[in-house]
Every structure is written in structure tokens, then in C-alpha cells.
Amino acid sequence: MSQLKKKVSKILKDLNSSGTKGLAWLVDPDKIINPTLFKEKFDWVKDSYLDLIFVGGSTLSRDNFREVVLSVKQIAGEIPVVIFPGSQMQLAEEADAILFLSLISGRNPEYLIGQQVLAAPIIKKMKLEPLPTAYMLVNEGEITSVQYVTQTIPLPNSKPNLAKATALAGHYLGMKYFYMDAGSGAKSPVSPAVIKAVKSVTKKPIIVGGGLDSLEKVRNAYESGADLLVIGNAIEKDPSFLAKVLDYKVLLNLSLNVN
Numbered sequence: 001m002s003q004l005k006k007k008v009s010k011i012l013k014d015l016n017s018s019g020t021k022g023l024a025w026l027v028d029p030d031k032i033i034n035p036t037l038f039k040e041k042f043d044w045v046k047d048s049y050l051d052l053i054f055v056g057g058s059t060l061s062r063d064n065f066r067e068v069v070l071s072v073k074q075i076a077g078e079i080p081v082v083i084f085p086g087s088q089m090q091l092a093e094e095a096d097a098i099l100f101l102s103l104i105s106g107r108n109p110e111y112l113i114g115q116q117v118l119a120a121p122i123i124k125k126m127k128l129e130p131l132p133t134a135y136m137l138v139n140e141g142e143i144t145s146v147q148y149v150t151q152t153i154p155l156p157n158s159k160p161n162l163a164k165a166t167a168l169a170g171h172y173l174g175m176k177y178f179y180m181d182a183g184s185g186a187k188s189p190v191s192p193a194v195i196k197a198v199k200s201v202t203k204k205p206i207i208v209g210g211g212l213d214s215l216e217k218v219r220n221a222y223e224s225g226a227d228l229l230v231i232g233n234a235i236e237k238d239p240s241f242l243a244k245v246l247d248y249k250v251l252l253n254l255s256l257n258v259n
């Protein structure tokens with residue numbers, strides 16, 4: 001990592017303590033068919049107010065993970081590149097950090113601790129910054145890729161108390177980041193009630209993603225207490241959405257008087 005680059009833990013801590021709203025763009029390696037075109041299209045990103053770039057997916061059918069991380073690094077400038085792994089196969093030493101996820105909304109030991117044991121020694125060798133993250137799927141009524149791949153039942157949006165108890169358990173286990181995910185491409189994002197319930201049990205940074213495809217949904221998630229939002233699918237569908245959300249985030253931060 002270059003000296004100019006802030007550690008990702010510091011970026012998340014600063015967002016959380018200052019009340020500044022952050023944005024992460026999720027790049028799905030399965031969707032990068034032409035890396036040259038991708039780099040041309042997103043060359044402007046390095047000069048933007050994007051906070052982080054996540055790379056990962058619930059499946060990896062193209063064996064191009066490292067190649068995509070390298071392409072992303074070329075457009076990232078000083079923006080840190082963070083692995084958002086669907087499995088222990090998604091590792092690359094050129095990334096800056098990794099969300100060290102444990103899927104605490106589920107009861108599948110493979111995603112609670114199995115993948116982590118396999119990945120930990122490699123992460124150490126690669127000198128990636130590990131970010132201990134309580135990962136909670138929150139959705140009802142639709143089956144998303146993550147839900148299917150992990151064979152777990154998500155927390156329901158309609159029962160914030162279940163999300164609250166789950167997050168409290170993560171908090172007592174010492175997890176440092178809380179990521180509520182409705183699942184990629186979800187029709188309904190994580191509800192404000194669930195975000196608020198989780199926020200009531202931890203002061204740690206809160207990450208929210210899944211189905212954020214309009215500025216209204218983005219605003220609701222920020223207003224409910226999310227520190228960092230993650231957007232993937234909506235940018236795949238309409239690349240100009242990234243610039244729109246960034247403009248919105250900058251204005252919001254100005255109005256919150258936190259920058």
C-alpha cells in the first residue's frame with residue numbers, strides 16, 4: 001500500500017466518527033467481460049469522491065479474480081480496493097484490504113468459520129488488511145444469489161428485533177464492522193427499521209447494500225444511520241448512476257456540514 005493511501009479501517013472509523021456518508025462501488029468479476037473497455041469507461045473514478053471499491057461476487061465462473069483486481073487498481077488511484085469475498089477462492093495480494101466476513105444471520109458453519117480458516121493463512125501471507133465484519137443478510141420473499149449459494153435463511157425486514165439480537169451477538173463477539181445486505185439486485189433494500197435497530201446496539205461503522213437502485217433508497221439508508229453504502233447492480237445497468245450517487249453524497253455531506 002502506498003504511503004498516501006489511508007488504511008481502510010481508518011477510512012471507516014473516520015466516516016463513522018464524523019458522520020460523513022461514504023460510498024463503495026461493488027465490481028462483480030463475473031460481469032467484467034472486456035477489461036480494456038471497463039478501464040476506459042471508469043477512468044474518471046480515480047478523481048472522484050468515491051471512498052472505496054469492493055471486488056467480489058457470490059460465484060466466480062470466469063477465473064479472472066486477480067485480473068479484475070489489477071484492472072480495478074488501474075482506475076482506482078488512491079481509492080483503496082477491498083475484497084468482498086464470496087469464498088476463500090477470491091483473494092489477490094494486489095488488493096488493499098479484505099472484508100473478513102462471518103455470515104452471522106445464517107447457520108451454515110462453512111460461512112460462519114469454514115471459509116475463514118482456509119483463507120486466514122493466505123491473507124496473512126498476502127499482507128491484506130483484514131476487516132472483521134459481521135455480515136447479515138436481510139431480505140424476505142425473494143431468493144438472492146448470496147442466499148442460494150450459502151443455503152441460509154436471511155433475517156426478515158419485518159422483524160427488526162431479530163436483526164438487533166443478531167447484531168448484539170456480533171458486537172459481543174468483538175466484530176468491528178456490521179454489514180447488512182439485502183443481496184445483490186434485491187427488490188427491496190434493508191429497511192430503515194432494521195438499520196436503526198442494528199445502530200442502536202453498536203457504535204461501530206455500519207455498511208448497507210443490496211438493491212440500492214435509486215437516490216430515494218440511497219437517502220433512506222443514509223438517513224437511517226448507514227455510514228457506508230455499497231452499490232453494484234444499479235451501476236452495472238446504468239454506469240452513470242455511480243456519478244449521480246457520488247454527486248448526491250457530496251451534497252448531502254455538505255448539508256450535514258461534516259466535510
Ligand SMILES: CC(C)=CCC/C(C)=C/CC/C(C)=C/CC/C(C)=C/COP(=O)(O)OP(=O)(O)O
Pocket residue numbers: 028055056057058059084085086087088099100101102103111112115116119135145146149150183184185232233
Ligand atoms: C473471509 C473469507 C475469505 C470468506 C468469507 C466467505 C463468506 C462468509 C461469504 C459470505 C457469503 C457470500 C457468498 C458473499 C458474497 C458477497 C457478494 C460479493 C455478493 C455479490 O453478489 P453477486 O454474486 O454479484 O450477485 P448477482 O447474482 O446479482 O451478480
Ligand SMILES: O=P(O)(O)OC[C@@H](O)CO
Pocket residue numbers: 026181182183184185186208209210211212230231232233234
Ligand atoms: O448489487 P447491489 O444490489 O447493488 O448489491 C450490492 C451488494 O451489497 C450485494 O452484496
Ligand SMILES: [Mg+2]
Pocket residue numbers: 028057184232233
Ligand atoms: Mg453481481
